[in-house]
Amino acid sequence: MTRSIDDIMKNVSEKMSKRNPAENKEANEAPCLCQGRYYFIKRKENGERFFEVCPHCNPRLTCKICDSTGNLIQKNKVTGATEAIPNGCECVVWEARTRKLNAANIPEKYLLAEFSFDNIQYGKKHLSPNLAEKFEENQAQIRDFCEHADNVILEGVNPGDKYTLGLVGPVGSGKTYLGVCALKDLIWHYGHNGKFIDFQALLHKIRDSYTKNLSEDEIMEPLRRVDVLMIDEFGKGRAEKEWENEKLDDLVNSRYNNGRVTILTTNYVPKHLSINQIHSRQNADRGAGKTSSQTWFLGEENGSKTSSADGYQVITLSERIGERMYDRIQETTVWVDFTGISSFRKKMAEDFLVRMNETQDPQK
Numbered sequence: 121m122t123r124s125i126d127d128i129m130k131n132v133s134e135k136m137s138k139r140n141p142a143e144n145k146e147a148n149e150a151p152c153l154c155q156g157r158y159y160f161i162k163r164k165e166n167g168e169r170f171f172e173v174c175p176h177c178n179p180r181l182t183c184k185i186c187d188s189t190g191n192l193i194q195k196n197k198v199t200g201a202t203e204a205i206p207n208g209c210e211c212v213v214w215e216a217r218t219r220k221l222n223a224a225n226i227p228e229k230y231l232l233a234e235f236s237f238d239n240i241q242y243g244k245k246h247l248s249p250n251l252a253e254k255f256e257e258n259q260a261q262i263r264d265f266c267e268h269a270d271n272v273i274l275e276g277v278n279p280g281d282k283y284t285l286g287l288v289g290p291v292g293s294g295k296t297y298l299g300v301c302a303l304k305d306l307i308w309h310y311g312h313n314g315k316f317i318d319f320q321a322l323l324h325k326i327r328d329s330y331t332k333n334l335s336e337d338e339i340m341e342p343l344r345r346v347d348v349l350m351i352d353e354f355g356k357g358r359a360e361k362e363w364e365n366e367k368l369d370d371l372v373n374s375r376y377n378n379g380r381v382t383i384l385t386t387n388y389v390p391k392h393l394s395i396n397q398i399h400s401r402q403n404a405d406r407g408a409g410k411t412s413s414q415t416w417f418l419g420e421e422n423g424s425k426t427s428s429a430d431g432y433q434v435i436t437l438s439e440r441i442g443e444r445m446y447d448r449i450q451e452t453t454v455w456v457d458f459t460g461i462s463s464f465r466k467k468m469a470e471d472f473l474v475r476m477n478e479t480q481d482p483q484k
């Protein structure tokens with residue numbers, strides 16, 4: 121049974137202290153590279169980035185329970201012989217979960233996304249007080265979902281359970297960022313397997329498999345089965361709507377039927393959030409705060425055929441994916457609405473630029 125990483129940490133420290141307190145004081149000389157995360161981002165020679173356990177904080181390296189082997193030594197109850205269970209010591213959990221993070225295909229710019237870490241604070245401080253509060257509420261709602269999702273993964277679905285997290289909002293509102301926070305939380309903190317896919321990239325991969333004569337199932341099956349699947353830009357496609365929806369339906373359907381946890385982000389508006397509601401809410405936000413000078417009118421008035429000035433699509437989600445698929449999603453989804461928070465990403469990027477310039481030009 122999966123326990124949270126904090127529980128395991130406590131357990132490991134307790135065991136170590138009971139074992140031989142004096143030995144545990146032995147310091148690990150390697151520098152800490154993780155700022156409290158237990159993992160850090162390492163770069164390969166080809167520039168690719170990946171997760172690695174902090175060489176200072178990795179408890180296996182100083183573990184006296186297993187002498188850093190990671191193996192659990194125990195007596196066989198029947199034969200009485202001593203046997204080693206490979207990777208049976210709990211101190212290997214950080215390495216195991218780091219491997220799971222690496223298997224999740226998280227895009228590089230979101231590798232460090234994590235609830236309550238710096239980046240979110242940078243983005244948030246540029247929002248008006250009411251939008252910052254809303255962002256905070258969204259974060260709390262998403263964390264609650266993770267706790268519930270952990271239960272669904274371990275115990276299965278109960279009637280009426282919501283096991284899909286739908287993050288809806290305009291481009292740049294931080295919904296992908298918080299979605300990745302949720303995905304990483306379910307992997308790192310709760311120990312589940314997860315995968316991130318960008319919907320358009322997936323379609324591209326499938327098309328590619330046709331020309332290379334590879335099996336489409338090899339791509340789809342892991343996505344159907346994984347504990348947590350995050351689909352970024354849900355419903356976003358271009359030309360072949362019917363074919364695209366067929367692929368989407370495949371994923372949605374199999375995950376729906378098997379009660380599997382899914383996180384999706386979209387800027388297609390779901391039915392319960394009507395275009396008018398969003399319009400008036402954005403006006404209210406604009407009136408109450410100092411968020412932006414950008415125009416808030418909607419796509420129909422804007423004349424744009426695909427996406428509106430506020431970063432939403434002109435057509436609704438049910439129009440895009442069809443009523444049948446929409447109903448399934450609606451039945452199982454907790455929606456979190458990012459309307460109005462369109463300056464989050466832009467401000468985060470601006471802030472980063474300012475700080476970078478400051479370090480390069482101390483005269484300014």
Ligand SMILES: [Zn+2]
Nearest residue numbers: 152154174177
């Ligand atoms: Zn560290």
Ligand SMILES: [Zn+2]
Nearest residue numbers: 183186209211
């Ligand atoms: Zn150990």
